[in-house]
Structure formats: structure tokens, C-alpha cells
Amino acid sequence: MYQWVEYEHKREVQEMDQTRTEVSYSYSKEWKDHLVDSNSFEQRSQYANPDLMPVKPDTKVAKDVLIGSFYLSPHLIEKISNFKKFEPSHTNISRFLNIKQHMFYQSPDPNNPQVGDVRVWFEYAGLSGQSNLGPPDVASVIGRQSRNMITAFQTKSGDELEIIYLGRLTAEEIFRQEKTSNVLLSWGLRFLGWVLIFIAFTLTTNFISAIVSWIPILRDIVALGVLIMCLSLSISISLTVIAFGWLWYRPLFGATILALAVLPFVLARIRNSQTRASRADRMW
Numbered sequence: 679m680y681q682w683v684e685y686e687h688k689r690e691v692q693e694m695d696q697t698r699t700e701v702s703y704s705y706s707k708e709w710k711d712h713l714v715d716s717n718s719f720e721q722r723s724q725y726a727n728p729d730l731m732p733v734k735p736d737t738k739v740a741k742d743v744l745i746g747s748f749y750l751s752p753h754l755i756e757k758i759s760n761f762k763k764f765e766p767s768h769t770n771i772s773r774f775l776n777i778k779q780h781m782f783y784q785s786p787d788p789n790n791p792q793v794g795d796v797r798v799w800f801e802y803a804g805l806s807g808q809s810n811l812g813p814p815d816v817a818s819v820i821g822r823q824s825r826n827m828i829t830a831f832q833t834k835s836g837d838e839l840e841i842i843y844l845g846r847l848t849a850e851e852i853f854r855q856e857k858t859s860n861v862l863l864s865w866g867l868r869f870l871g872w873v874l875i876f877i878a879f880t881l882t883t884n885f886i887s888a889i890v891s892w893i894p895i896l897r898d899i900v901a902l903g904v905l906i907m908c909l910s911l912s913i914s915i916s917l918t919v920i921a922f923g924w925l926w927y928r929p930l931f932g933a934t935i936l937a938l939a940v941l942p943f944v945l946a947r948i949r950n951s952q953t954r955a956s957r958a959d960r961m962w
Contacts, residue, residue: 679732680707680785680795681714682725707793711735728794732784743804745817749827750842754819755804757842764800764811818847868920876912883908914939 682705689700703720711734716727743750743758765780778788785795806814820841822831830838843852883904890896917939924932 679710679713679728680791680793680797681710681727682706682716682719682793683708683710683714684716684719684725707791709791709797726793732796733798740804744806745819745828747826748823750819751821751827751829751840753830753840754821754828754842757840758804758817760815760844761801761803762805762811764802815844816846818843818845818852820849820852868916871919872912872916875915876908879908879912880905910942914942 685704685706687702687704689702691698691700705719705721705725713729713731714727716722716725719725739755743755763780766777766782776783776785776788781797781799783791783795783797785791785797788797791797802811804815804817805811808814819828820831820839821828822839830840832838841852841856843855847855886904887897887901890900917935921932921936921939924935926932
């Protein structure tokens with residue numbers, strides 16, 4: 679539904695030795711698949727949305743789905759996500775129901791929608807049989823055949839294999855794609871873990887910068903030092919956690935990552951020793 683959307687903008691203004699926050703609001707008309715409550719707007723009287731959503735997003739899933747002569751398990755059916763937009767052939771149905779870019783508009787003028795206008799489109803996935811929508815989809819499945827149904831295959835390690843890919847793929851190609859996806863997911867989670875640790879250290883050490891915030895030059899130097907410290911600690915801790923996960927399966931790789939984790943502390947220790955030795959030589 680076409681609705682008003684509110685955006686909040688904050689700007690910090692420095693006045694002498696104090697910081698003041700200015701808040702402003704802007705409004706724009708946008709298509710949203712959920713109801714935007716305009717009662718919480720700062721300027722609710724000028725930008726009002728309807729109280730009800732005429733149509734809500736919904737997905738209908740067929741109970742029985744076959745690939746060849748075998749039924750797919752519910753979990754495999756959920757993995758079918760190659761949705762394609764239904765393209766209606768008619769472009770004008772009635773005065774208040776028009777079609778534009780394969781979407782149904784409940785609006786007198788789809789090119790100039792008004793608040794409260796509604797648009798709906800339909801999508802489908804897992805096309806089978808012959809129809810006007812096109813040829814049937816081809817899929818490749820890995821699982822266990824149980825009578826006339828394909829279900830999860832239980833591996834010796836306790837994992838369950840229930841994989842479906844569009845297209846005609848060999849088992850080797852499917853497992854290669856699964857491995858690539860798992861690698862990307864693993865490193866993505868590791869990066870997210872590092873970000874969370876870095877944020878935690880930054881929030882914990884904010885008081886250090888706040889203590890000297892009234893001295894401009896010293897404030898910038900301390901802020902830079904705290905940032906470098908937070909980066910070093912967060913990277914080292916993240917690498918340490920990753921290394922312990924690899925030590926059992928690939929000891930050499932895990933040991934290498936662990937060495938990288940302690941490298942900043944070793945370099946800092948060496949630099950500190952060199953500084954002390956230099957001072958001792960000057961005193962002598």
C-alpha cells in the first residue's frame with residue numbers, strides 16, 4: 679500500500695563547550711507491504727495513513743510436490759525459492775483496477791498513486807507440467823528414498839542431507855556448491871564476531887576519551903590510541919577463537935592463525951624492550 683513514511687534526522691551542533699543535538703523529520707510516500715502507523719509521527723495531522731491494510735502478503739504451498747515420480751519432503755519443498763513474477767496478459771481490467779509492470783493496481787492512475795492505493799502481484803516457484811507459464815523446472819535432489827518420497831539422509835557424523843538445486847547437476851557439483859556456501863557463511867560469521875568484539879571494546883573504553891574530551895589536541899591523540907588498541911585486541915581475540923576451532927582438524931593452519939593472533943603482543947614486547955635498552959644506553 680502507498681503510505682507516508684517518516685524519517686528522523688539528527689545533527690550535533692557544537693556550541694562553546696557543549697554539544698547540542700538537533701532533530702528534524704522528513705516525510706516521503708513509499709510502497710510498503712506492512713501498515714505504517716502514522717499516529718506515532720511527529721506531524722501526524724499532516725501525514726495520515728489508512729488504519730487498515732486491505733491486502734497482506736501470503737504464501738500458499740502445495741501439499742504434494744513431485745520431482746519425477748517421487749514426493750518431496752516438506753523441508754525440501756520449503757527450499758524451492760526460484761520465484762518468478764506472474765505476467766498477466768490484460769493491461770486494463772476496470773476503472774479502478776489497472777495493470778502496470780505485471781502488477782495489479784487498485785488506483786485510478788498507477789503513474790500517479792495516492793496514499794491508500796494498493797498494488798498486488800503474484801509469484802510462483804517450482805513450475806511443473808505443461809502450462810502457459812512455460813516449461814517445467816528441472817531440479818537435482820540429494821536425500822534418502824523412503825518408498826515414494828525423498829527425505830533427509832542421515833550421515834555417520836549425525837548431519838542430515840536434504841538438498842535441492844535447480845538445474846541438472848551431478849552429485850559432485852552439488853557438494854561443491856554446498857562447500858562454497860558453507861565456507862562463505864563460516865567466514866561471514868567470523869567477521870560478524872570480530873565486529874561485535876570490536877564494538878564491545880569500543881563501548882568499554884569510551885570513558886577514556888571522555889576524560890580528556892575537553893582538551894582538543896590530547897583528545898584526538900587519545901582517541902587514535904584507543905582505536906588502535908581496540909582493533910588490536912579484537913583482531914587477536916577473534917583469531918584466537920578461530921585458531922582453536924582449526925587446531926583439531928588442521929593443526930598447522932590453526933597454529934598459524936594462533937601465531938598471527940599473538941604477533942601484535944610479541945611485537946609490542948620487542949619494541950618495549952628496545953626502548954628500555956635505548957634509554958639505558960643514554961643514561962650510561
